[in-house]
Amino acid sequence: MKKYSLFCLFSILFVAPSFSQQKISPKDLYGQWELHIDIQEAMKEASNNNSFIENVLISGVSGMVESILNEVTVTFDFQKNNELILTIVTPIEDTTTEVEKLKWNLNSKNQLIIEDIDNNQVQIQSEGFWLLKNGVLIHFNEQGEFLEHVYLVRK
Secondary structure, three states, X not given: OHHHHHHHHHHHHHHHHHOOOOOOOHHHHOEEEEEEEOHHHHHHXXXXXXXXXXXXXXXXXXXXXXXXXXXXXXXXXXXXXXXEEEEEEEOOOOOEEEEEEEEEEEOOOOOEEEOOEEOOOOEXXXXXXXXXXXXEEEEEOOOOOEEEEEEEEEO
């Protein structure tokens, strides 16, 4: 328990400042951003405590998921009036393009919040928030934990 407490203290004192955010201005967001998800690294991290067979299954599935994600392009186009155009292009069989209008805002903590959408065609749960760090929008879950394998890069 002491090790865990020390680790938490270390994380708060040293790691958290390294993720200190840039102040986000709405005009910093305007334009197109591309979603990046590093499946291989996320799966590797998740597989640290699994058995050999579980790791084999995870690596097979992650390779398949990664090859599919490499084909899909997800673009976030931040516009004035807190509008966000989400475009998903999937060229797997016939190229299909899905376009959805979302809303975004900056909360009092200067965190980017993207509103959820739930309609007949698409359901997007945008749990957590985004912070701007070195020109990259980095995703954090609702508990404030850094999700290093999910981020947005300006196109």
